[in-house]
Amino acid sequence: MSSAPEMKGNAEINNSKWLDAHYDPVANLYTFSSCIALADLHGDGENKLVVGDLGTGSCNMKLKVYRGTGLMSENTLLDLPTGLVAFLMDQHEPRTPAIAVASGPFIYVYKNLRPYFKFTLPPLDVNALEQDVWNQAREDMIDPLSLKEMLDGIRDKADIPLSVRSLRFLMLDPQDMEAFVNLYKEQPIRRQTVITCISTLKKNMADEDAVSCLVIGTESKDVYILDPEAFTILSKMSLPSAPTQMDVTGQFDVEFRITVACRNGNIYILRRDSQKPKYCIELSSHPVGLVRIGKNVVVGCAQETLQGFTQKGKKLWTVCLPAPVTTMGVMDLPTRGFQAVLVGLANCEVHLYRDKNLVSTIKTPDVVTSICFGRYGREDGTLIMTTKGGGLIVKILKRTAVIDDKDAAPGPPLAQSIRLNVPKKTKLYVDQTMRERENAVAMHRAFQMDLSRLRLAAARAYVKALESSLTPMSSSLSEPLKMNAVVQGLGPSFKLTLNIQNTAACRPVMNLAISFLYDESLYSMRTAFFKIPLLVPGLNYPIDTFVECLSDKGISDIIKVFVLREGKSAPLLTAHINMPVSEGLPLN
Amino acid sequence: MKTAICHHVDFFTSGVCMLNNKVGRVIEAIISETSGIRRKMGLFDKLAGWLGLKKKEVNVLCLGLDNSGKTTIINHLKPTNAQTQDIVPTIGFSIEKFKTSSLSFTVFDMSGQGRYRNLWEHYYKEGQAIIFVVDSGDKLRMVVAKEELDTLLNHPDIKHRRIPLLFFANKMDVRDALSSVKVSQLLCLENIKDKPWHICASDAVKGEGLQEGVDWLQDQIRTMKT
Ligand SMILES: Nc1nc2c(ncn2[C@@H]2O[C@H](COP(=O)(O)OP(=O)(O)OP(=O)(O)O)[C@@H](O)[C@H]2O)c(=O)[nH]1
Numbered sequence: 154m155s156s157a158p159e160m161k162g163n164a165e166i167n168n169s170k171w172l173d174a175h176y177d178p179v180a181n182l183y184t185f186s187s188c189i190a191l192a193d194l195h196g197d198g199e200n201k202l203v204v205g206d207l208g209t210g211s212c213n214m215k216l217k218v219y220r221g222t223g224l225m226s227e228n229t230l231l232d233l234p235t236g237l238v239a240f241l242m243d244q245h246e247p248r249t250p251a252i253a254v255a256s257g258p259f260i261y262v263y264k265n266l267r268p269y270f271k272f273t274l275p276p277l278d279v280n281a282l283e284q285d286v287w288n289q290a291r292e293d294m295i296d297p298l299s300l301k302e303m304l305d306g307i308r309d310k311a312d313i314p315l316s317v318r319s320l321r322f323l324m325l326d327p328q329d330m331e332a333f334v335n336l337y338k339e340q341p342i343r344r345q346t347v348i349t350c351i352s353t354l355k356k357n358m359a360d361e362d363a364v365s366c367l368v369i370g371t372e373s374k375d376v377y378i379l380d381p382e383a384f385t386i387l388s389k390m391s392l393p394s395a396p397t398q399m400d401v402t403g404q405f406d407v408e409f410r411i412t413v414a415c416r417n418g419n420i421y422i423l424r425r426d427s428q429k430p431k432y433c434i435e436l437s438s439h440p441v442g443l444v445r446i447g448k449n450v451v452v453g454c455a456q457e458t459l460q461g462f463t464q465k466g467k468k469l470w471t472v473c474l475p476a477p478v479t480t481m482g483v484m485d486l487p488t489r490g491f492q493a494v495l496v497g498l499a500n501c502e503v504h505l506y507r508d509k510n511l512v513s514t515i516k517t518p519d520v521v522t523s524i525c526f527g528r529y530g531r532e533d534g535t536l537i538m539t540t541k542g543g544g545l546i547v548k549i550l551k552r553t554a555v556i557d558d559k560d561a562a563p564g565p566p567l568a569q570s571i572r573l574n575v576p577k578k579t580k581l582y583v584d585q586t587m588r589e590r591e592n593a594v595a596m597h598r599a600f601q602m603d604l605s606r607l608r609l610a611a612a613r614a615y616v617k618a619l620e621s622s623l624t625p626m627s628s629s630l631s632e633p634l635k636m637n638a639v640v641q642g643l644g645p646s647f648k649l650t651l652n653i654q655n656t657a658a659c660r661p662v663m664n665l666a667i668s669f670l671y672d673e674s675l676y677s678m679r680t681a682f683f684k685i686p687l688l689v690p691g692l693n694y695p696i697d698t699f700v701e702c703l704s705d706k707g708i709s710d711i712i713k714v715f716v717l718r719e720g721k722s723a724p725l726l727t728a729h730i731n732m733p734v735s736e737g738l739p740l741n
Numbered sequence: 742m743k744t745a746i747c748h749h750v751d752f753f754t755s756g757v758c759m760l761n762n763k764v765g766r767v768i769e770a771i772i773s774e775t776s777g778i779r780r781k782m783g784l785f786d787k788l789a790g791w792l793g794l795k796k797k798e799v800n801v802l803c804l805g806l807d808n809s810g811k812t813t814i815i816n817h818l819k820p821t822n823a824q825t826q827d828i829v830p831t832i833g834f835s836i837e838k839f840k841t842s843s844l845s846f847t848v849f850d851m852s853g854q855g856r857y858r859n860l861w862e863h864y865y866k867e868g869q870a871i872i873f874v875v876d877s878g879d880k881l882r883m884v885v886a887k888e889e890l891d892t893l894l895n896h897p898d899i900k901h902r903r904i905p906l907l908f909f910a911n912k913m914d915v916r917d918a919l920s921s922v923k924v925s926q927l928l929c930l931e932n933i934k935d936k937p938w939h940i941c942a943s944d945a946v947k948g949e950g951l952q953e954g955v956d957w958l959q960d961q962i963r964t965m966k967t
């Protein structure tokens with residue numbers, strides 16, 4: 154029905170699932186998936202991109218809003234953003250979402266991109282002993298040095314950690330202590346925690362545009378749920394470790410589920426009506442990314458794996474990734490009923506997984522640090538990514554793109570899983586295997602015995618050859634020699650060239666002679682014995698002689714060459730020359 | 742249902758065909774119905790044309806992404822008394838009529854929303870000209886407009902026909918809007934070699950630039966037919 158181009162098969166075509174809508178390598182955007190959101194901020198049906206820009210990490214922190222390809226507005230942020238969400242606070246018209254930016258112990262709420270409200274986390278309990286000590290200091294009952302001693306003692310064993318003031322005091326040099334105490338002793342001690350992650354939870358309706366509560370995780374290992382309008386704390390839950398990432402689903406008034414990845418490498422699942430986690434997933438390495446697909450949780454781990462779990466924490470699958478995970482996101486296309494996990498990798502790729510199947514790969518020009526998929530502008534299937542170098546990439550899923558469920562990861566070829574037609578086992582085969590099974594030890598021994606014999610025979614033959622200098626290499630230390638022979642000619646005359654080399658490092662060899670041994674009825678040689686000159690080390694000495702073949706019957710024989718040393722009967726080395734058949738006739 | 746639609750098409754009044762999800766097959770029925778009636782009416786039309794009583798009728802497809810301003814453009818081209826004040830996103834498609842000095846246009850104003858774009862191709866055979874509207878303020882979706890245009894141009898019902906293409910680089914009044922030259926570059930219009938095409942910048946709300954385009958279209962259709 155539609156004229157969709159075929160989009161199945163190889164990876165190159167895979168890439169054409171996406172249209173490259175925009176790429177700005179110098180957008181100067183430094184952020185993570187937790188600080189990025191898409192929202193119809195102006196109620197005009199056109200979604201904007203809202204980014205909490207971390208700047209350099211110490212300055213230039215900004216709340217940026219993009220419309221289409223351009224930056225629309227910028228607000229300066231006072232502190233590093235740790236999370237950003239868009240949420241509907243109330244039922245008032247126009248129903249434009251507010252933006253909540255978490256940084257430090259505060260949530261800054263923006264409406265119409267103007268600061269609207271600042272929420273501050275409730276202060277934590279102060280250690281009673283610490284309070285006592287500072288009270289004494291205020292009354293000048295103790296000097297700064299004993300104050301330091303006492304605080305040190307409290308720090309080591311107290312359940313409730315010290316306040317920032319005491320910790321800073323403990324770091325001071327003794328000469329600065331007095332001034333510090335005088336400056337702060339009159340002020341009450343405060344202990345403040347910070348927000349580590351933020352998310353939203355629908356209040357009592359499941360609709361897309363329902364009012365949502367804010368859910369925040371703190372460094373003090375707590376999770377708070379805030380009222381959307383009054384920002385009062387509706388619920389507080391505790392975790393065994395500080396949360397780092399969070400996924401929230403459900404409705405506050407009905408039933409909800411908060412999946413939290415914590416700094417101790419575990420994932421906890423909190424539910425309504427329980428102050429403590431209901432389920433726990435213990436991971437073998439730290440979670441880097443956490444997303445929920447339907448009822449399953451998908452976690453990207455530091456050990457280059459992606460793992461799927463049920464909502465009760467049962468492990469479903471694990472896949473190995475080619476590189477460390479940098480960030481993760483959900484690709485949700487409700488109009489097509491399609492959901493998948495986007496995994497940003499350190500090798501400049503973004504992988505798309507449906508369950509454990511890799512269904513598509515996107516190559517990016519730089520390492521991606523944040524991923525956000527959703528409706529941007531008027532386009533539902535938009536993928537927004539920011540890169541390590543501060544770039545902004547916008548891709549749009551083609552209307553006609555078909556994403557196959559088939560695993561695109563390279564694996565064993567299909568042919569490997571086809572059953573071969575193996576013939577039935579014959580009686581002989583079965584008998585042989587029986588015999589082998591029963592006599593395995595004996596067979597092994599017999600084999601080893603024969604192998605040893607063979608080695609012995611080979612070694613003996615070798616020793617014999619060395620002893621009688623039957624080889625063309627001389628092993629003697631005083632006359633290390635090497636020889637090879639070349640026969641040239643078609644016959645009946647042959648030219649025999651012996652190449653002799655002295656392989657010693659520096660000593661020349663003298664008083665050598667060469668002698669030939671051959672069948673005199675077949676061959677004749679002008680001189681079968683002659684002396685050879687002094688051999689300078691390293692040089693090659695070609696020595697030519699001529700051999701006449703006497704037979705015309707087409708037979709050939711071996712000529713033996715001996716290199717001899719004056720006054721010694723055993724040769725230094727021996728070579729056997731296989732003479733070729735003479736192809737010519739002797740001229741009489 | 743069927744008789745109601747026949748009746749509706751018979752009189753060629755401007756009307757809106759509402760679609761819901763399951764109407765896909767019914768739409769094809771409507772198309773065949775329409776062409777049947779047109780064939781029957783052909784002789785009478787020609788006669789009227791010869792006698793100078795009736796203007797030549799042309800079917801035009803109005804295509805482009807959602808929110809590009811197709812309905813607004815067509816609304817502006819209609820006689821003043823037939824214009825509507827509030828323009829809402831088109832659902833499915835709607836059939837509109839307007840006349841120029843020598844031609845009587847029947848326009849299929851298609852919905853540009855992603856989920857309705859697969860309806861377009863059902864009307865390619867009918868169309869004798871195409872008006873393709875682009876929102877020149879929507880730089881982000883220029884690639885999407887190009888993709889849809891390429892798909893259109895490669896469709897078997899369009900590919901080998903010398904059908905005139907009129908492009909409106911609409912919303913030229915919007916701040917940061919791309920010029921018509923830039924739009925034609927981004928859509929790679931210079932690659933269209935086998936069809937006459939023309940692009941005008943327009944502001945459909947004020948009606949600027951529309952007449953130039955329609956005049957070009959009228960010239961093209963007249964030279965094509967005679
Ligand atoms: N500023 C400006 N706005 C325009 C122009 N043309 C249309 N619009 C506005 O753009 C919006 C969409 O216009 P429509 O005519 O409904 O767009 P459409 O192409 O028919 O959209 P669909 O029916 O959804 O495919 C309306 O709010 C129009 O008022 C223009 O030239 N300039």
Ligand SMILES: [Mg+2]
Nearest residue numbers: 811812830831
């Ligand atoms: Mg319309």
